Amino acid sequence: MEAIILAGGLGTRLRSIVSELPKPLAPIKNKPFLAYLLDFWIAQGVNRFVLSVGYKYETIQNKFGTRYKGAEVDYAVETKPLGTGGGLILSWEKLLSPEPFLILNGDTFFNVNLTDILSQHSNCKADMTLSLFEVSNNKRYGTVVLDKNGFVRSLGKEHKTTGNNFANGGVYLMEPSLLKEYGNHRYKKCSLEDELLPNLLRQKRRVSGFISEGDFIDIGLPEDYRKAEKILSKNYGI
DSSP states (O other): OEEEEEEOOOOGGGTTTSTTSOGGGOEETTEEHHHHHHHHHHTTTOOEEEEEEOTTHHHHHHHHTTEETTEEEEEEEOSSOOHHHHHHHHHHTTOOOSSOEEEEETTEEEOOOHHHHHHHHHHTTOSEEEEEEEOSOOTTTOEEEEOTTSBEEEEESOOOOSSOOEEEEEEEEEOGGGGGGGGGGTTOOOOIIIIIHHHHHHTTOOEEEEEOOSOEEEOSSHHHHHHHHHHHHHHOOO
16 A cells, blocks of 8 residues: 655744754654654555655655665655645655555654554545544644534634534545646645645545544644654654
8 A cells, every 4th residue: 555645844843853854854762753654554554655755855865765664665856845735746646556545744643543544435435534533622723524424524724613623633545536637736836735625625525534533643843742752652662
């Protein structure tokens, strides 16, 4: 199985801690954050990764090369910042399999069971499946609203809901055919979360929501980075 990891961000909010490194290489107990991601998904059967990289990408290439613990590693290099959507489209062209593929954020770790999300994706005949976690406050991540059948109805920065609040966990399962119409958007900057996903919903695509109770870790802010050190080194020192 293949996975695209979106690892091209500048990580400006984390510069006070890792000023000389791309954010995915932020050290957690002397091990790059990206290594925890790769280890976790390799252990579940992912055997090929395409890394969407930009800022100081050579340091990532030098660290992981073209093979890592038996998995193939390829790179889609942004010559200018393309955003999460642009980086995804650029990386999509390097996929080899017609099967559903994973999309992972390079600065978040979400404990999602691959077998379970694949099963739901297949059973729902989904075009795309979003991993979700429950939150008490939706101001930071925004809320994903599901219909009674578990499909995504809407998403945004904030929604007033009477039920559970679910946030996007940054682990996606996608059918490769969904991005064919964006083939002529190469090298154009766009956002996966704010542009591509809403567009799929407007097109009435079947976007399923997969709820996981696993650990969710975001290293985007210094205080969260410090929490990540404790959780990852203790529970995921693979």
